[in-house]
Amino acid sequence: MDAFDFQPRTRIIFGANQLDHLGDYVSQLKAKRILLVTDPGILKAGHIGRATNALANPSLEWEIFDGVEENPSTATVQQALEVANEFRPDLLIGIGGGSSMDCAKGLNFIYTNGGKMQDYWGKDKATKPMLPMIAIPTTAGTGSETQSFALISDEETHVKMACGDKKAACVMALLDPALTLTQPSTVTSVTGIDAISHALETYVTKPRNAVSLMYSRQAWKYLHASFPKILAEPLHLEARGTMLLGASWAGMAIENSMLGAAHACANPLTARFNIIHGQAIALTLPGVIRFNGEDPKINGWYEELLEVSEIPFDEKNEIAAEVLANWVTEQAHSAKLFTKLRDCSIPLDVLDQLSEDAAKQWTGTFNPRPVKKDDFQTIYESIY
Template sequence: MKDYSFKIPQNIEFGIGSLKKLPEILKKNKSDNVLLVSDRGLGSIGVVKKIQDIILDGGIKCTTYLDVIPNPTVDIVNDAAALYKECKATSVVALGGGSSMDVAKAVGVLVNYGGDITDYEGFDTVPGPIVPMIAIPTTAGTGSEVTASSVITDESRNYKLSVISYEILPKYAVLDPELIMTAPASIAASCGVDALIHAIEAYISVKATPFSDAMAEKAMELIGRNIRRFVANRKDEDAACAMMAGCNFAGIAFAWAKLGNVHAMSHPVSAYFHVAHGVANSILLPTVLRYNALADKGRYEVIYNYIRESSGNAERFEPEMLVEEVIKLNADLGIPKSLSEVGVKEETIPAMAKDAMKSGNILANPRQTTVKDVEELYRKAL
């Protein structure tokens, strides 16, 4: 067994109604003035006001920034950081999916250390702790509340840059399953498969360890057994709790084991064609699984038995069975079948492949991959 290390430096509050603990958490962090980072969609359905009221009722000031969009940009980060300084906030609360958390993490960097978020691209470039941050996920998908990365779109390059540092981990995460029980079916589906992919890629990563395996396997069990139920009925409390916990465990798994070709390839798809991250991942998964089958060490069968509809273990397993099961899962959940269905054009493949190769996730993929391999995978997924 190879050497490895891990730590879980965060505070996680999980449970129905756990949002009520938010003022107490803020006061523990000596924060009496909050910037709440979210999006207008959550504002329009009353979720932002719900959180804002909890904060204000606790005697804490609250200013909202609601211009977060999917695949948030450098300009959005700059605008949110400017508002943080203007309102003299002392902490940041991220409410939403990965986009809101990515923006909040980046704001925390700029407020404390200045410059532009592009200055911090890459690994371990953040010089120290960011401002106190509390993450409140409203989707069971990204796991961003427990991951040390912020992904921001640099429109000048059509490129999704990553800032990766354990300094930007949210100090607290509040996981209240009630928040995901109002999600549209399409969002629940794409986010749920994204979380499943986090667990799968962490599990087959060359950087996997017994610790990350434990997190990934429990995530696959919780998500695999419940994703269809949850998409069918978001009011199913047990399914919602399982999805939120599974997403969290998957996030912890890939924070330490990294991901693979699916995520490396999905970022350029989102950057060039504004495809939602979870949708891009879900479409790419069958193609990448088929490619990685040559490097399988028996883990495909474990994954298959977690996500297959029927119970029990398969008597005679072949890796293609996992690919077909994933294709069926995507179809059941209404995920598009191909990249062409979401507007991806073949002429962009060489540029996307070059960008995908810049991702550190390529190095964690179980099968070695060249830029020509990535181009071919894109064409197969097209």
């Protein structure tokens, strides 16, 4: 069995309407000055109003930064820093989708350790202690709440930088499935497929170990069963809850075993063509599963996932990777997402450039099958 070093860092609180108890949780952390980091959609949805109502206590002061955009950039983190420098928080709350949580995490690096975001690209580059942070996801997607990486786009190059540090891990993740009921259906689609990809990729990556496998497997069980339910019935609170747990468990898996080639292929599509992360993943994941499945050992791991799922699978006559890849494509269709590059107005002659970009992605190094520029080209061609 492979060695591992597992240290849970995040208290996880789960339950519908837990947001109303935020004030109690903040007091338990002995915080007095709270900076909420979010996006305008979350503010409009009323979640920030509920959060600040829960913080109504004379001993607490709060401030809001609501300038987070999709794929937060170094410029956005800088704007958040200006608010933080003025307000001097002792606790950060990232509330929203992965973008809000990542922006809060990114802010935490430069607010406490100085410098610029690029200085923290990679792992464990912060030397000084960081502020405690609470993550409150309003989507079941990135799992940012349970892992210590912030994905921040370089404002100039549009390259997504993964900045990770154990100190950046949230002290608390407040998982309130009621907050995920009101999200637009497109958000449910792109975040759900992303969470599914995290469960599937982490199950096969090179650093997989006993801990990550436990989280990946359970995340997969929750996500594959709940995703069709929430597409059909968006107000299904029970299914929203298992989606949210699945996304968080997948985040725990990422923390312990990283991601793979589907993310390496997806990131250049976002950087060059501004394709939303989950949509990019819906395009790339089936191709990468098929590529990985050519290795019988990896195909066997996919078979294990099918065995614990409700997906029909005839192990004597079917190839696990093929069944799994087809299932992902079916889900993407149900979620009204594109499944071919050509449908996203991507010209055929950029595949060479995209392959070159993908081959430079750090996340590709964790893929179970070595994947070079030519392999990325083959994968992109297979999903064109």
